[in-house]
Amino acid sequence: MQIVIASGKGGVGKSSVTASLLYLLKDEYRLIAVDADAEAPNLGLLLGVTEWEEEREHIGAKIARINSETCIRCGLCQMRCPYECIYIDDEGNYVVNELTCEGCNVCGLVCPVPGTITLEEVRSGVIRKATTKYGFPIISAQLDVGRPESGKLVTEEKEWASKIMKEQGLEHMIVDSAAGIGCQVIASVGGADVAILIAEPTPASLSDVQRVYKVVQHFGEPAYLIINKADINPGFTKLREWAENEGIPILGEIPYDSSIPRSMSMLKPFIEAFPDSKASEAIREIAERIKEEIIKG
Structure with missing residues (x-):
């Protein structure tokens, strides 16, 4: 199964949530991660990658x-x-x-x-492979300065990841999409089985997640929603109302928690760095719902 995690708006916590979900799913499933933000990749940092094992140039x-x-x-x-x-x-x-x-x-x-x-x-850039400190592989890319073709880089990332899945008998590909709705995001969403959208309860995040949802709809993929920093704007109900009107199941809500930025400064998933935090409690429940409703469902 290929699961893409997207947000539309940057800064809503997509990569930090993705890293913690990978951490929680790694012991039960054979995974491969794809950092599909070729312009500013950082998922590898949160997963303890210190050295890239293989690197391929993308010419085009x-x-x-x-x-x-x-x-x-x-x-x-x-x-x-x-x-x-x-x-x-x-x-x-x-x-x-x-x-x-x-x-x-x-x-x-x-x-x-x-x-x-x-x-x-x-x-245009390079595509790289490494093994995370948690034992599963990750594919990442780095776009060269001033070069186009970020979407083609992401497509090549996913093709490489698919090949590794077949060779190693892996079960699931988790794709951490870039922000926005550009070429990288289109390449990330295209071919996925399920899209998990990350948003926060603000007008800007709602506007952007609605736009990326249109991309998901274009590809005919089922979508789910995770609300991050869920308690920062208690009076803002439009995000939940929109999800309900569109029939998008809400997998869970993660409260604002200072342990998340602290864990990022430590270059660790917050579930590992602060397992007893409120955010970690919430992400555990979300991971269980992903297992039951998406992977097994």
């Missing part, structure tokens, strides 16, 4: 290159570039800024000298 992004020897310096490429990434260097040559080039090839289309401007494939 394209950037423009200008041949200064055949360039006639007409300036058309610079004028037409929609991203304003072509500049003139100290020697008078037209040069492409690699960090802002999107590989659209407008410059190549308007260049009057055939072959002067070409598109070159470059590295």
Whole structure:
């Protein structure tokens, strides 16, 4: 089974909840974790990864290159570039800024000298594999600065994780999605069996979780909700009302607990660092519901 954990809004505690759920499920199920936030991965930190065992480069992004020897310096490429990434260097040559080039090839289309401007494939990032200190594998990725294709990185992560699942006889893939509803999230949600949404009782979080829920609906996947920091805004009932109206089961509510940020500073799941905290009590109950309603159900 492939379970994706998403939130829409960043900062609602998705990765900390994911880490604690993995900790609670690891002894009963054969798991693999996927950190699908290629721009800012941190799940490995919470799971005690100190060294990556294997690393693969992802090649696929394209950037423009200008041949200064055949360039006639007409300036058309610079004028037409929609991203304003072509500049003139100290020697008078037209040069492409690699960090802002999107590989659209407008410059190549308007260049009057055939072959002067070409598109070159470059590295978008890396995909890495490690074993967590809890014994289960994790796949993560790191997007290079200024590179596109974060969604393709996530897709490749999941493909690698699926291959490992088959080779090692693993049962479940837990995908920690990025925030937002962009390419990374679409790649994370696509192909999953179930989506668990994390939200907090605030207007901003409600707005964003509604948006990511539309992505989940697009793929026809069942969704469940966990309310984190559930007691920070007692008068805000719209999140629960929305879930009820949409028929989204609420797996549980986690109260605001200072042990969570403290555990993150210790680079540990809060269920391990502070097992007697209120948050840990809540996440245990949520894990039991996941076992009964999602995994066994």
